[in-house]
Amino acid sequence: MAYDYTPYPYVPPKGLTQAEPRHPVAIVGAGPIGLAMAIDLAQRGVPSVVLDDNNVVSVGSRAICWAKRTLEIFDRLGVGERMLAKGVTWKIGRQFHGNQEVYAFDLLPEDGHKYPAFINLQQYYVEEYLIDRARDFPGLIDLRFKNRVVDHADRGDHTVLNIETPDGPYTLEADWMIACDGAGSPTRNRMGLSFEGQTFQEQFLIADIEMKDSPFGDAAVPERWFWFDPPFHNGKSALLHMQPDNIYRIDLQLDVDADAKLEASEDKVIPRIRAIVGDKPFRLDWVSVYKFRCIKLDRFVHGRVIFVGDSAHVVSPFGARGGNGGIQDVDNLGWKLAAVIAGHANADLIGTYHDERSHGSAENILNSSRATNFMTPKTPIEALFRAEALRLAHDQPFARRILNSGRLSMPCSLEGFALQTPGAAQVPPGSPLIDAPLAGDHGETWLLREVQGDFTLVGFGDVALPDVPDFRCIGVGQRAADYPCFTATHGHATRRYGSDIAYLFRPDGHVAAAFRHPSAEDVARAVARAMGKTPEAA
Amino acid sequence: MTIYPDRLSPRQDDVYNALMDAHEGLSEAESHALNARLILLMANQIGDLGVLRDLLTTARGYSHD
Ligand SMILES: Cc1cc2nc3c(=O)[nH]c(=O)nc-3n(C[C@H](O)[C@H](O)[C@H](O)COP(=O)(O)OP(=O)(O)OC[C@H]3O[C@@H](n4cnc5c(N)ncnc54)[C@H](O)[C@@H]3O)c2cc1C
Numbered sequence: 001m002a003y004d005y006t007p008y009p010y011v012p013p014k015g016l017t018q019a020e021p022r023h024p025v026a027i028v029g030a031g032p033i034g035l036a037m038a039i040d041l042a043q044r045g046v047p048s049v050v051l052d053d054n055n056v057v058s059v060g061s062r063a064i065c066w067a068k069r070t071l072e073i074f075d076r077l078g079v080g081e082r083m084l085a086k087g088v089t090w091k092i093g094r095q096f097h098g099n100q101e102v103y104a105f106d107l108l109p110e111d112g113h114k115y116p117a118f119i120n121l122q123q124y125y126v127e128e129y130l131i132d133r134a135r136d137f138p139g140l141i142d143l144r145f146k147n148r149v150v151d152h153a154d155r156g157d158h159t160v161l162n163i164e165t166p167d168g169p170y171t172l173e174a175d176w177m178i179a180c181d182g183a184g185s186p187t188r189n190r191m192g193l194s195f196e197g198q199t200f201q202e203q204f205l206i207a208d209i210e211m212k213d214s215p216f217g218d219a220a221v222p223e224r225w226f227w228f229d230p231p232f233h234n235g236k237s238a239l240l241h242m243q244p245d246n247i248y249r250i251d252l253q254l255d256v257d258a259d260a261k262l263e264a265s266e267d268k269v270i271p272r273i274r275a276i277v278g279d280k281p282f283r284l285d286w287v288s289v290y291k292f293r294c295i296k297l298d299r300f301v302h303g304r305v306i307f308v309g310d311s312a313h314v315v316s317p318f319g320a321r322g323g324n325g326g327i328q329d330v331d332n333l334g335w336k337l338a339a340v341i342a343g344h345a346n347a348d349l350i351g352t353y354h355d356e357r358s359h360g361s362a363e364n365i366l367n368s369s370r371a372t373n374f375m376t377p378k379t380p381i382e383a384l385f386r387a388e389a390l391r392l393a394h395d396q397p398f399a400r401r402i403l404n405s406g407r408l409s410m411p412c413s414l415e416g417f418a419l420q421t422p423g424a425a426q427v428p429p430g431s432p433l434i435d436a437p438l439a440g441d442h443g444e445t446w447l448l449r450e451v452q453g454d455f456t457l458v459g460f461g462d463v464a465l466p467d468v469p470d471f472r473c474i475g476v477g478q479r480a481a482d483y484p485c486f487t488a489t490h491g492h493a494t495r496r497y498g499s500d501i502a503y504l505f506r507p508d509g510h511v512a513a514a515f516r517h518p519s520a521e522d523v524a525r526a527v528a529r530a531m532g533k534t535p536e537a538a
Numbered sequence: 539m540t541i542y543p544d545r546l547s548p549r550q551d552d553v554y555n556a557l558m559d560a561h562e563g564l565s566e567a568e569s570h571a572l573n574a575r576l577i578l579l580m581a582n583q584i585g586d587l588g589v590l591r592d593l594l595t596t597a598r599g600y601s602h603d
Contacts, residue, residue, distance in 0.1 A: 401547045
């Protein structure tokens, strides 16, 4: 059954009839990133107004693959479990050359994690769940559909937005404006910021089909199947994914000069799909032809305007680094902006959002563009190397790993950036959180549940945690203490983090520092550093 | 001699892209010439005729159908 796009109600905003008090935050765009941003801020007590020009969730074939780290962030935002329950869980990717399987990878070969390597869930469900969640904060999230931002000005210590509604225009002031208005960002265009990078000439047909029978062979296990030069689509590549509601995503590389409109017509599409699924009955849910780009903004922060998600960076989808990258932007910015608004940190902390996420985005672009380049050789020599790598991949392990159909989204390390206190540890400062199961006085839990959201000092094994007032401390595998202690279920936590060591986690789960013998001063200094305070000011 | 299963990962993408970058902007003939020079340089670097013969036999062993 096709997704039912129920429109969300438009309510005439107050600003149409009277001046609104200045808002701390205006978020432009209620895609997955704008919505997640509003929820993150609301959970920290920061109110925001979210403006979207539309009144339905994402239409058509867009994001489906959500990575483990994203799900962990969504867990903190209160939608992770709902996504997991509805989504199709997978972790194996298989690569075929012709009709022969040449290489399979397992993205999460170990257990002891709350979330799987990946789920597939249509972007419209993700947005629906986020909107439902946003409605848990009626006093903090003011979600305005059919409110198009048509102009804005940065006034130094605040911004002014001009908005159009079905009832006419109004203006609104906000201390901070967060542009989550997508790849075509009108905010970015209005500011004249250059957004240039690699555009791939190849076109890709993306079809979502509903089908009762699984195309994933006899075992019918949902996986990621990728073909180089499949028998059903000569000389090109193809990708297959399963989504909930018996919907399958088929992604087919087309010729550079293919006629996009013609290629998206049923007459062209149905035979292409028949060649893959045979005579199994199916329904076409959505068809589109895409060209992909890999680009990022030079700077994500411009005065009082902050770019988050696709407005700041776009990638080709091989590796699922678009939406997943954007959610990590949110995770990085939320606690920093809340600290600045509360006066706990200096506005310079926002600059570190650019430093850290621009780095993450560059890594995503590198991986996505390499995968797309591998799929679409540009010269006869590139084609020759690719063909011979494929030939060798049938029996040479090294060549299998050269095949690149997408290096799937992984969180970046922030090692070496200013907020982290350098140090040696099994999980070095800068690393993203690694989940592990724990058991405590209130039953079973997960490390991610206990550390995400706030700064947290975690002692693993025999290490004494200092007394830091008003600070969240927990122990893992420690004897009773005056802070909550947990045992490491099946030893996963201590195996992953080591023993007799304390880790300081940032609110977004990245390791800020690690200590063998933490003193109260050490911890305070590391926290101050992670809050962007210079040693003198701390 | 056996061929090493994999000495490139986890940096296989860096290696592969370094190769592609080396060919950037060359004509096809220039690229073939570059490949020939590269093989000669690598042969010298390996410096062992036995190893080289094994590699040549392996490379030659794939059918072109
Ligand atoms: C074919 C395809 C497959 C993909 N697959 C994946 C995947 O598997 N995994 C993944 O993580 N990512 C994937 N992506 C990327 C993913 O869809 C995007 O990264 C994601 O949608 C970005 O979210 P966003 O909120 O930043 O932008 P958008 O989703 O584009 O949302 C922007 C919002 O801003 C609103 N807006 C725009 N202008 C204005 C204005 N002037 N005033 C008010 N509102 C405005 C729009 O209406 C929209 O609601 C895929 C993309 C494509 C195209």
